[in-house]
Amino acid sequence: MDKKNVALITGVTGQDGSYLAEFLLDKGYEVHGTIRRSSVDFRERIAHIEGKPNFHLHYADLGDSMSIMQVMSKVRPTEVYNLAAQSHVQVSFDSPEFTCDVDATGVLRILEAIRLCGLTKTCRMYQASTSELYGKVEEVPQNENTPFHPYSPYAVAKQYGFWIVKEYREAYDMFCCSGILFNHESERRGETFVTRKITLAAARIKQGKQEKLFLGNLGSLRDWGYAKDYVECMWLILQHKTPEDFVIATGVQHSVREFCYYAFKHVGIELEFVGEGLDEKGIDKATGKVLIEVSPDFFRPTDVVNLWGDPTKAKAELGWDPNKTSFEQLVKIMVDSDMAKVAAEDAGQRVRTNLAEYLEKGIVK
Ligand code: NAP
Numbered sequence: 001m002d003k004k005n006v007a008l009i010t011g012v013t014g015q016d017g018s019y020l021a022e023f024l025l026d027k028g029y030e031v032h033g034t035i036r037r038s039s040v041d042f043r044e045r046i047a048h049i050e051g052k053p054n055f056h057l058h059y060a061d062l063g064d065s066m067s068i069m070q071v072m073s074k075v076r077p078t079e080v081y082n083l084a085a086q087s088h089v090q091v092s093f094d095s096p097e098f099t100c101d102v103d104a105t106g107v108l109r110i111l112e113a114i115r116l117c118g119l120t121k122t123c124r125m126y127q128a129s130t131s132e133l134y135g136k137v138e139e140v141p142q143n144e145n146t147p148f149h150p151y152s153p154y155a156v157a158k159q160y161g162f163w164i165v166k167e168y169r170e171a172y173d174m175f176c177c178s179g180i181l182f183n184h185e186s187e188r189r190g191e192t193f194v195t196r197k198i199t200l201a202a203a204r205i206k207q208g209k210q211e212k213l214f215l216g217n218l219g220s221l222r223d224w225g226y227a228k229d230y231v232e233c234m235w236l237i238l239q240h241k242t243p244e245d246f247v248i249a250t251g252v253q254h255s256v257r258e259f260c261y262y263a264f265k266h267v268g269i270e271l272e273f274v275g276e277g278l279d280e281k282g283i284d285k286a287t288g289k290v291l292i293e294v295s296p297d298f299f300r301p302t303d304v305v306n307l308w309g310d311p312t313k314a315k316a317e318l319g320w321d322p323n324k325t326s327f328e329q330l331v332k333i334m335v336d337s338d339m340a341k342v343a344a345e346d347a348g349q350r351v352r353t354n355l356a357e358y359l360e361k362g363i364v365k
């Protein structure tokens with residue numbers, strides 16, 4: 001491999017950043033990641049690669065141009081993957097200004113840093129865009145030509161990110177592209193996203209450590225893939241002969257209710273859903289116990305309810321396989337991992353706060 005492949009990943013401590021760092025290290029890249037100062041030094045997702053000779057960490061914040069300029073000029077990367085973001089849609093309603101600064105202006109700061117460091121011709125840039133741009137959907141399934149209708153402060157900020165990347169591509173002839181990624185999950189998914197909240201609860205309920213799971217819109221539809229498969233596509237987008245935007249999705253759609261059904265089934269609990277709207281309940285068929293209830297706390301002022309991606313272009317032009325991991329396999333991977341994690345709590349290995357309890361009580365959404 002060319003020794004000159006140097007990647008800079010913003011958001012390396014996140015779900016995708018950690019998988020991408022592993023992927024690029026395996027390909028022989030020199031990998032640099034940005035981290036933020038925090039009062040607790042807790043970098044669970046990258047702990048296993050910290051200390052590897054080709055892996056380096058730098059402090060930088062997407063809200064701070066100077067920190068970005070410093071890291072860009074020091075590292076002089078050949079590929080930048082901008083994965084850092086305030087990535088929680090519901091949180092963006094509570095922190096809209098912060099979300100805008102990081103998810104919109106932050107993208108501009110990265111692009112300008114590449115330009116001002118004189119890397120326009122030598123550095124390619126990937127922007128983590130999102131299916132949330134389709135928002136209040138105008139077409140099903142969604143492809144690269146589907147009109148955008150962002151439907152949350154998060155999505156509106158990401159829409160700016162998408163367009164400023166396109167603008168720099170056209171204005172300065174930069175190789176910068178957006179991957180319009182549909183939801184992708186894993187055993188490393190944050191605990192407040194719906195899939196992980198469900199798999200963790202299924203494990204905790206099965207092991208007698210949680211009574212009930214409270215959720216919002218059970219009818220919401222998503223195209224869920226496996227994060228480990230999706231980071232390969234980010235890399236493929238930057239290896240393509242021309243800078244283009246791509247939809248990354250599985251082409252298969254399921255509801256939140258179905259995700260619950262399969263997750264609980266995998267731990268040996270068959271759920272039956274009865275009732276409608278706020279009165280809907282998920283009941284253990286064998287015992288009649290109510291395990292899932294709907295809470296208004298988890299509804300959003302505007303919710304995106306029908307995401308379904310069409311990955312035809314990525315398949316044809318990048319040779320990417322969107323169905324390497326099936327929906328059932330994804331649920332199994334996540335549930336198995338949480339069953340083991342929850343079991344380990346007995347041995348005093350849970351180093352986190354009691355987040356699961358906070359989730360259950362609705363203190364943290
Ligand atoms: P994630 O797990 O929430 O990770 C987000 C990363 O961004 C973390 O490393 C976080 O650092 C970092 N970050 C947050 N604010 C920052 C700031 N001001 N400056 C620097 N870093 C900051 O998200 P993910 O699921 O890996 O997603 C990666 C990217 O893809 C995000 O941009 C997300 O919006 C986008 N996306 C995700 C999906 C999906 O389904 N996962 C789909 C489409 C698009 P800390 O660890 O310090 O918080």
Ligand code: GDD
Binds near residue numbers: 182184195215220300
């Ligand atoms: N988080 C959460 N918690 N979502 C719930 C709950 C709950 O208790 N109950 C129902 N939902 C519904 C949400 O209303 C939404 O319609 C759906 O489940 C998925 O929610 P999340 O898992 O929070 O993900 P998201 O789709 O809003 O956002 C994720 O995917 C985007 C790509 O489409 C994030 O990863 C974004 O960063 C990403 O851009």
